[in-house]
Amino acid sequence: MEQTPLEIQLKTLPESPGVYQFFDREGKMLYVGKAKSLKKRVSSYFNKRLENGKTRVLVGKIDSIRHIVVRTESDALLLENNLIKEHQPRYNILLRDDKTYPWLCIKNERFPRIFPTRKRIEDGSEYFGPYTQMRTVRALLDLIRSVYPLRTCNYDLSEEKVAAGKYKKCLEYHLGNCLAPCEGLQDEASYHNQVDDIREIIKGNFGASLTYFRHRMKELAVEMAFEQAQAIKEKIEILENYQAKSTVVNPKIDQVDVFSIVSDPTHAYVNFMQVSHGLVVRSHTMEIKKKLEEADADLLPLAILELRERFNSDTRELYLPFPVSLPEDLKVVVPQKGDKRKLVEFSERNARFYRQDRFKQIRIIDPDRHVKRLMQQMKTDLRLSEEPRHIECFDNSNIQGSNPVAACVVFRDGKPAKKEYRHFNIKTVEGPDDFASMTEVVHRRYRRLLQEGESLPQLIVIDGGKGQLSAALKSLDELSLRGTIAIIGIAKRLEEIYFPGDPIPLYLDKKSETLRVIQQLRNEAHRFGITHHRNRRSKSAISSVLEGIDGIGEKTARDLLRKFKSVKRIRQASVDDLAEVVGPSRARKVYESLRE
Template identity: 75%
Template sequence: DKIEVLENYQVKSTIVNPKINNVDVFSIISDDAFAYVNFLQLSHGSIVRSHTMEIKKKLEESDKELLQLAIIEIRQRFNSQSKNLLLPFSCAIGDDIKVTVPKLGDKKKLLELSERNSKYYRQERFKQVKITDPDRHTNRIMAQMKTDLHLAEEPRHIECFDNSNIQGSNPVAACVVFRNGKPFKKEYRHFNIKTVDGPDDFKSMEEVVYRRYKRLLEEDSGLPQLIVIDGGKGQLSSAVKSLDLLGLRGKIAIIGIAKRLEEIYFPNDPIPLYLDKKSETLKIIQQLRNEAHRFGINFHRNKRSKAAIDSELERIRGVGKKTAEELLKNFKSVNRIKKASIEDLSKTVGNAMAKKIYENFH
């Protein structure tokens, strides 16, 4: 008990208000599996003790039921004799104990401090669990995502799509895959846009989603439980069209994330969902979106630079695509081709062509 008290001691003896004397403050926060109750003990206006208890839920107990049990246990453990309690909601503790649910002032601030301690303790526990019991950590996040996004099943396999085209050149798309909330890089895929002329995000999204899931169906590969589309209602509607064509509508959950306010869109629902900015669900969706963007941009950049290199060599009269590829294969870069002597160039393309290339760069 002493070690636990020491680990959870988060506040020094802070003067709050000399008029607040011999008061016990309790707060509770909870998730699907655990509740966290923080206890602050005040004496002569100073916080003299802080302790947080973790309670594993066995049934569907309410926060009120769990808080009542925790108050009795904690007060017995620390031998608290205080007759005044500050609580987040009214609870029946005993006839001789006065319960106050503060709305304003220093008492309300004390309750908020206690809640912050509960949240801080929970975050620290999450960090420990992530290291010591990664399966429990993953299971908790998957359950949280299922609840937050109103899904029929946990999203163990998520895929996210992003389009990349800069000034309409070399349109490409990327698909990244997360399994159990973590990147699964060997399943990432790039797409060259084949059926769309010019920059058209909606048509491009329609094409890549169709190609991706047509292929998975043909190969009888496992389908994801959730698809995330980087974009708002327009891109989401385009992706949904492809799922309709493939007969997958309703079999895979699909959402869009808009960049401006990080709002989540669902098909045929004009009102977006706003997740708490600190929620782990939103963090995973943002990570998916950012990873898809990074993966797509890198592919787009490589494709564009390759096109620029090819065109620079092909502008030389007599140099075609095959010759350009042969030169790059042997010299590795345009810069090395520029510095090469006629003798070196002739080993790859013959004397006449070597002379043309040399004269072009000199």
């Protein structure tokens, strides 16, 4: 039965935290929700009987689902709030009022106050957050006030009013919580140095504060002021244990469009994020089908213009992963570090997740396209002259030189072809010589394929580094196949890929599909070889038990095993039962020997 697009979307959702959005047939947003696991949460709408009538109506109207992946569940909560405020979906009734999340404000004034607020005022003040709970803000504020003396009054501390003696120090001064800048007892420079340290603490950067307090604690200890030193030590412990709360976006970043791109040989995926007042208000990923081998630098400008027009964006500042040519009225920023760079990485992460989702969907609805894309990717990554539709991988197995065997596994179109797997018992090599064993089995395999007129693989993978690869190349040279079949080796420790004649290995991205296929080949060859080796050792051990009996040879042992299946059953058999297979004289010897 053919699956609907919605069913395919549900199957390919990631397990990551994020925000999901439901849309109807007209493309109108119905609902925004957050999830610790997008796959589990969204699937729950469709996998159980819904008691709530409103939710049943909502599910009945869902035509498509979009999602945005974030780092933490807290980020998902904040992003959900942003999107609801921006789009006000019909079924999100709980957050359509004026409630918003709390921020920590550093007021724009001569001696800045620091306080929590739910309302942002564009007066040049700094806002940090938003935070998911007010108690988080209060705890952070308590931490700051326990470390630094700050004013809490709302007086206008202009130079004129302070010089005129308009204010008198209050109880906070006598409690040690404030140094009375209202009477000029603390200068503006030292106060702002404190604020600079506090700003870094809020961001999670405690280096300067910790260095100062550690130095001060040592000074107090030398002065034998142990109580004061202990108080400083407690402040250090508080700072060290505090973890800066995550935010979706730095609040200073305002009215910005963020773009990123990830691509493969056939398609590119461009993610677009709109940031307004420090909040992500939109995320959308576009899929572009390549017609030639277009570079990312050529595709990204076209996608930017298309997406900005589609979403009516008039933002002048853009954050991009690399420079591109755009109209002169647009300011392009390519951030290298800090919050701006993290925002570009956030966009790239969502583009990658979208790409992975599409791969999963393609496997279901268009497996041929998936295979073609994978083969093209492997051809490019491994510098091959043709697509590796037929791959064979070899692995040796022996324990202390006993029963040496080798395995050859076959993949076609990136999938195991288990009927074509082959075992090899090593015949010409004495002792545990992996290199010589590899030379033997590769020669035997392709000599037979040539003799029988069978098709040869486009790629051979050798489980091992340069030594194993060189051993396999000897056989290809003897069979005049070098250059006809591509061959590589994979070393296990760092997953290096070795090519003939190249001493420098290739390191593929750990998330690369090409590396994943090669690892699967290597692991499958190892598994298949170990299984055969284990079986050989078991049969060898059983045969040696029987052949160790005086008068019992290989043929007699084989006849007994064929009849009774195991040594245990032979041991349990009567003399008459044994005699039916090997005769009365040898039956008596077997019976008595196995019971000694």
